[in-house]
Amino acid sequence: MVWSSGRRPFVILVVLQALSAVALGLQVLAVQWVLSAVLAADERADFEGAVAPVLLLAGLTAFTAVAGALQGQLQRFLGELVARRMWTRVLRVATGVDLAHFESPEFYDHLNRVQTNAVTRPYQVTQGLLSMAGAAVASVGLGLALASVSPVLLALVVVGGIPLLVTSRRESRLEFDFSVGQTPVLRQRSYLALLQTGREEAKEVRAFGLGEWLRSRFDAIYDSYLHALRRHAVRRTILSVLGQLGSALVLGGTLLFLVWLISRGAIGVAGAGAAIIAIRMLASQVQGLFRGVQQIFESGLFLDDLDAFLDLGVPALEQTRGSEAPTSFDTIRVEDVRFAYPGSTAEALCGVDLELRAGEIVALVGENGSGKTTLAKLLAGLYQPAAGRITWDGADISGFRPASLRDQVSVTFQDFVRYAFTGTENIAVGRVELPASPERVRASARAAGAESVLDALPEGFETLLSRLFVGGIDLSGGQWQRVALARSFFRDAPLVILDEPSSALDPRAEHALFSTLREVLDGRTALFISHRFSTVRGADRIIVLDSGTVAEQGTHAELVAADGLYADLYKLQSHTDIAGAGAGAGAVTGTTGNPADG
Numbered sequence: 001m002v003w004s005s006g007r008r009p010f011v012i013l014v015v016l017q018a019l020s021a022v023a024l025g026l027q028v029l030a031v032q033w034v035l036s037a038v039l040a041a042d043e044r045a046d047f048e049g050a051v052a053p054v055l056l057l058a059g060l061t062a063f064t065a066v067a068g069a070l071q072g073q074l075q076r077f078l079g080e081l082v083a084r085r086m087w088t089r090v091l092r093v094a095t096g097v098d099l100a101h102f103e104s105p106e107f108y109d110h111l112n113r114v115q116t117n118a119v120t121r122p123y124q125v126t127q128g129l130l131s132m133a134g135a136a137v138a139s140v141g142l143g144l145a146l147a148s149v150s151p152v153l154l155a156l157v158v159v160g161g162i163p164l165l166v167t168s169r170r171e172s173r174l175e176f177d178f179s180v181g182q183t184p185v186l187r188q189r190s191y192l193a194l195l196q197t198g199r200e201e202a203k204e205v206r207a208f209g210l211g212e213w214l215r216s217r218f219d220a221i222y223d224s225y226l227h228a229l230r231r232h233a234v235r236r237t238i239l240s241v242l243g244q245l246g247s248a249l250v251l252g253g254t255l256l257f258l259v260w261l262i263s264r265g266a267i268g269v270a271g272a273g274a275a276i277i278a279i280r281m282l283a284s285q286v287q288g289l290f291r292g293v294q295q296i297f298e299s300g301l302f303l304d305d306l307d308a309f310l311d312l313g314v315p316a317l318e319q320t321r322g323s324e325a326p327t328s329f330d331t332i333r334v335e336d337v338r339f340a341y342p343g344s345t346a347e348a349l350c351g352v353d354l355e356l357r358a359g360e361i362v363a364l365v366g367e368n369g370s371g372k373t374t375l376a377k378l379l380a381g382l383y384q385p386a387a388g389r390i391t392w393d394g395a396d397i398s399g400f401r402p403a404s405l406r407d408q409v410s411v412t413f414q415d416f417v418r419y420a421f422t423g424t425e426n427i428a429v430g431r432v433e434l435p436a437s438p439e440r441v442r443a444s445a446r447a448a449g450a451e452s453v454l455d456a457l458p459e460g461f462e463t464l465l466s467r468l469f470v471g472g473i474d475l476s477g478g479q480w481q482r483v484a485l486a487r488s489f490f491r492d493a494p495l496v497i498l499d500e501p502s503s504a505l506d507p508r509a510e511h512a513l514f515s516t517l518r519e520v521l522d523g524r525t526a527l528f529i530s531h532r533f534s535t536v537r538g539a540d541r542i543i544v545l546d547s548g549t550v551a552e553q554g555t556h557a558e559l560v561a562a563d564g565l566y567a568d569l570y571k572l573q574s575h576t577d578i579a580g581a582g583a584g585a586g587a588v589t590g591t592t593g594n595p596a597d598g
């Protein structure tokens with residue numbers, strides 16, 4: 001990953017690391033040289049011989065400092081290059097996995113962990129490797145220098161690193177387990193923070209006076225996290241202290257051994273001076289080496305986690321199998337389709353049978369929770385039926401390459417997305433493969449009643465539709481709905497599914513939409529979900545869903561005559577009034593928005 005993300009900075013870093021390591025070894029030799037020169041000069045009162053080694057030492061020190069500064073910035077840049085590449089892979093999976101994953105809290109935990117931890121880990125492994133390699137090269141130089149004084153000293157310094165290695169491996173495991181355990185808590189904390197900082201939430205939080213209450217929930221969550229963090233930190237500190245103490249003990253023993261060697265006259269003063277510096281430097285290099293190992297081990301655990309996440313995308317991205325969905329159809333059949341949402345035992349659809357014929361405008365009605373949106377999702381190929389099948393002219397859609405099926409469907413949900421993009425872009429995202437030609441965008445906007453809305457904005461269609469960024473403006477709910485409809489028309493697919501397309505439209509806009517719908521659709525098949533019977537009655541056919549099954553279907557007149565569920569709902573909507581209204585209000589009952597009167 002690092003190699004392919006930033007070859008040049010990586011190579012420069014490796015070279016700098018190697019040179020710094022060599023410089024470190026040379027520094028010990030230079031010190032020894034300086035000491036010998038100074039001791040010799042002391043006898044002859046002539047310090048000239050010390051100038052060259054001092055200059056060398058200064059030069060090496062300067063080089064190490066400059067290389068360190070360069071490495072710092074290069075590492076930062078390389079880290080960012082690698083993170084960008086990892087982000088791209090993670091986002092590709094996040095946008096490619098089956099929608100069912102988004103029903104699972106575990107998926108969100110995993111995604112969150114990957115976003116906050118794993119994206120930077122590949123680079124950390126490299127950093128660990130680099131510092132290990134650097135430490136190894138430096139250790140060889142320093143080790144040779146020290147071994148020339150006493151091989152036992154070298155062995156002792158290496159042994160000094162072992163306690164750290166053992167405890168740091170344990171620390172890595174603790175860190176990973178802590179991260180996994182705390183992810184749900186941290187997500188809750190982020191959610192509560194979002195409620196208090198989000199633009200959408202701001203008005204309701206104020207209107208309901210929720211600020212204080214949300215803060216106390218936030219504090220409670222934070223407290224529980226801090227409590228866990230305290231315990232975790234104590235455990236890590238104990239381990240770390242044990243490791244450091246173990247290493248320090250061995251180092252102390254090493255220095256005592258050196259003193260013993262000096263006292264016995266086994267090494268001279270210059271050699272002893274160099275040995276002390278070498279021991280100090282080597283000990284920190286050995287520690288660095290083992291810290292690198294720990295970093296790799298710890299990152300490795302997160303990388304396994306990242307790998308598991310990236311693997312999720314494999315099935316979705318591999319869905320290149322299957323035949324291409326046809327670009328038109330005569331009949332779509334839903335045959336005894338059953339479906340329950342992932343993690344739910346209750347069936348949202350329990351044996352749905354229906355038919356959509358090319359060019360028809362079909363309305364889907366039913367009470368809240370009867371399964372209308374769920375059916376729309378299945379028809380759009382966003383979920384697979386648990387049983388039964390959906391066919392296009394007899395061919396089961398599960399045999400189509402999923403992306404090719406979605407290509408042929410334009411679906412707009414109730415909770416469509418309000419992109420913080422320009423008006424043009426908000427419409428053209430309906431089909432990004434197509435060039436967003438102003439004529440096409442404008443035609444779609446006109447069909448949806450959004451043209452005049454966008455034209456009235458300061459920069460027309462090119463106005464940014466969001467207050468999140470400088471220069472943006474926001475639209476009203478109904479104006480946004482028109483933009484979402486324009487997006488759906490821009491998509492230009494043979495099957496158009498609209499989930500409550502006019503719920504936020506004013507009567508004039510709603511009238512305009514439905515009176516021109518047939519013309520706008522221009523032969524395409526439409527299935528629209530609606531609770532407003534005034535819009536439903538003009539449909540070629542109305543399908544009534546009840547508790548996940550088709551209760552009845554027919555034209556408006558047929559269904560009213562059948563006097564079933566549809567007729568019930570229709571009558572209720574026609575005669576809904578606020579109970580206990582005064583005589584004046586009662587007088588208009590039955591005339592306000594009463595489709596039966598039309």
Ligand SMILES: Nc1ncnc2c1ncn2[C@@H]1O[C@H](COP(=O)(O)OP(=O)(O)OP(=O)(O)O)[C@@H](O)[C@H]1O
Pocket residue numbers: 103341342344347348366367368369370371372373374375
């Ligand atoms: N993501 C989900 N996970 C689990 N159950 C869900 C999910 N979405 C909907 N349901 C359940 O599936 C059933 C059908 O929901 P659906 O959204 O299809 O109803 P609907 O007819 O579109 O309702 P409405 O008129 O309120 O929009 C409901 O019982 C609902 O609780």
